[in-house]
Amino acid sequence: MEQALADGFRLEDVAVLCRRRDQSRRVAKFLKERGYDIISADSLSLEFAEVVNLLVAILRVLHQPTNSLARVEALLLVDKVVRGVPPTPTRARRIGEIAKEERSKPFFDELRRLGYDVQEKQTGNLDLYELSEKLMGLFGLLHRREESEYLFRFLDLTLEYSLRFGNNLGNFLAYWDQRKSNLSINAPAGRGGAVTITTVHKAKGLAYGVVIVPWADWSLEPSSAFGGSYLWGRLAAEDKPVAEMPPVAVVKQRKELAQTVLADQYAEEREKTFVEALNLLYVAFTRPRHRLYIITRRPDAGKSAKDETAPATNIAQLLHRYLVSLGQWNEEQLTYVLNHGSPAPAQTNSQQPATSNQFALTNLSTADWEQRLRLRRHASTVFDFSEQQQQREWSRKLHFALRRVIMAPDVERVAGQLTAEGLVSRRERPELLQRLRQVVQHPQLAPYFQPGVIAETEREILVGGAPREDYKPDRVVFEPGLGEGRGRVTLLDFRVPPPEDRHQQLVRQYGQLFKRLGFADVRGLLYYFETEEVVAFRC
Template sequence: MINNIKQQLTLGYRQKDIIILVRKKSEALEAAHALIDANLRVISSESLMLTNSPKVRLLVNLFVYLTDSRNEIAKAEILYNYLVYIKQSYSDLNAIFTDKLNSDKLFQEFMPAGFWGSNGNLNINILSGKSIYALTEDLIKMFGLGNSPDIYLLRFLDVIKKYSDENNSDVYGFTDWWQEHREESTIIVPEEEDAIRVMTIHKVKGLQSPVVYIPFANWDFTINPQSAYMWVSSNKTPFDFSQAYYVKSSPSLGNTYFSDDYLEEAALTILDNLNLLYVAFTRAEDKLFIGLPQKGKNSFNAGNLILDTLKNSAELNVNFNAESGSYDIGSVNYSGKFKEADTGTKAYKLNNLITSDFAEKILIKPEFDSFKPEDFSSLKNLKNRGSIIHKALSYVNEISDKETENVINRMISQGLINAEQKSEWKSELREILSDAELKKWFNSESKVMNEREIVLPDGKIYRPDRVILNSNSTIVLDYKSGIKLKDHETQIKLYGSILKEMGYKNIELYLYYITIKKILKVNIN
């Protein structure tokens, strides 16, 4: 089938001009994988599940192993998918699935560089502190899974990203979630793409295509006794006791009191399958290719029905080659009536799966990058004293003992002060907030904005230390350490003019000098 499809493409047909019709989802999966392996694009509403990818299965089992190194099933699955499917370097399945009995020799030997630490145990840096997405990218690089573009891996990364956004970034949680939702995760390809469509016959009704393939035209016309159940009834004693019975279908029902219902169901099943055959045969606008895999000479199926019709029809038999079992009629050339239409959708081919180290993607600037911790117990010896008080005041919303306690504990947790300095800092903060004039700006009645950024149209950013919004005035308070400078007044005047342009009225400007504990009022003009 693959060679024939490629021949049609060379004749001038597009991939989107081709439909592959199948009866069952398992056949859709087989056809889709064959097309993907041949580097053909595929659109399928059937069973292109991520769990069918060895690379995805490898990653999922690596997640399981990293969270539970005693899971022998996960280790066997890792070896199987990695060595047999991905590297294609090992074929002894017995050795793979009995590796536990051999002290995990294969598992220790074939894992890639970086998987094991210098002590021979699992490299703890693989999992340490990483989100599920970052971990996945690291494993893709470590196991060489991204050397070529892979639609399954790309979609799997999308699924992980969506899970992280909606739930959490924890690998433990994802493995549990995946077990429950893995059947829902499939490859997504836009309908406008130039790609071959793989569909079940049930879903193709009403659609047509220039070229149609039916690679598995051998489905049974009879009721499947292994899986089908049916309702039956009888007016014969003792079965007339109930209106209906739910029984497993079997040809033997034709010789029972339920024969009428069984024969009716068998006839309807044959009719349904004939209708499917009719639908499949009438979807092609230009060319129809049918494959008839062998399925028992005596079974009543679509393939045998087609062959019997070709052999026994005087009209059709003329083009039937009994020796090769092939039937050819019509021209193999491209009719030329199907022209490319510009849908506005463009596809770009990736040469490899693009991943990068999470640490290289984003640079986080620490809030206290210039702060150097000091171990002096006395506040007067601290070089950072002014900066620490400045930060503490930005945390204060109101004056109370509870608020003071919370602010000091927050400073300790951030590493700005140590626990031994706690009592001294509490006294310092209480003394500052006891100032009568300063105190009025730390009440719960006003709306306060601490270190709130103001972004101007030209992109410049300003951040006043404290803006208090009262019903009839706007107070701007800026904290300064060290001696008085003219620049301090210039800066707070700029804050005032910006707020004035923003529509705030009755603006008052104040500088609080931490070291000398003095407040300076600045005229806005």
């Protein structure tokens, strides 16, 4: 690589062609650690982006605080990716101690000590997209322009998943583990200054200025290492040792097959493997325009000297025999130059990318959208569209929340639900709890919210076979042990002041329907928000 660059070739002129994907990954890791920009299937994969792995590690700890492996990975990546601090034995011991802690608090305290307050107790109310964006902003990942494409693709992934499957963090992490190898960013069009790393198969039909072929030593024979270790042998009826055997036998490809009835089929498979290996060699060696580098291993001196006439079993032996045939082989020599190739083409102005109309983004920032925008998914519970005027917001929220409260202890659960659904923000939740408790603990209302109470919210009554749609009381409380007949029924309605006559009139009319159902003792109770005024009456 260094020699090609010194001779005038650019990084985008160079391609490394490997036999297998695992070899491509090793080359990509090797070059990336030495500061080379690369383009490869793996370099474009989200799975290998450290900024994405950092986010996933933090998400794992938030989902399973006792996951010690996720704690270790998260802290190591914070040091490497965010802080740029190399690992040391002292730091490794410290991370190990934190990972062994039974509680997750030391982990988050360590992040706070480093200046990154995740606010782990509040993250449960964020959806996947918001949580990911918050972590990116917290760790300053959006300032890393070279990896912003991976971050935006990960944000797209969280949004796509939440829209299709919901915001369950555990399910998303399982989805990530299953799909991460198939997730990647698009290759930047016309990107310069990067080495291409790919497999020989994917390079078919392409050409590069300089081609480097490492590990040019693949086998010319069926190998047990790569999927070609078994032969589906076809047995004629007269060749079956047992008449009941199926017509196909699956056997390992070994030299001993040449002495069996499968000898012809084994020879055919060997020939196919040999031709395929040579075709692969041909593709690799014909990709360069100007220069080809081949990296292979030295053949074993003892074996190569025993029988030079025996068929070659791998590409390394073919290359060795080629050098021998040219009279250039030298046991002490490691590098052979067969042809210096053509020089690097002169750089012209037309080859330089036009930058006059391009503007580089030097900074990408994120901010809490709740500071600037409030999104309400239940507009009808916040705004009164029939009168085209906004009602007192807190009264409307309380009215909506009380529909879900059956007993006084339910207020914690209901406040959490409304926060998760976006009706109230995290900052508003404490005030919502306070106002709900103020209602359910009111001296005149508390009996109707006590544990064990029989209550229903927005109870419908069928009139003439159809539900009455014009009005439903907010709360109906049944007290079988009080009053006469079937017991007492109390209709509660929550209103916005000032009091009006029609408020009582609607409750009384609905109370008459309960009397027709056999309830003799029917009472009404109006509660007005803000003033806390209570009006009790008989229906």
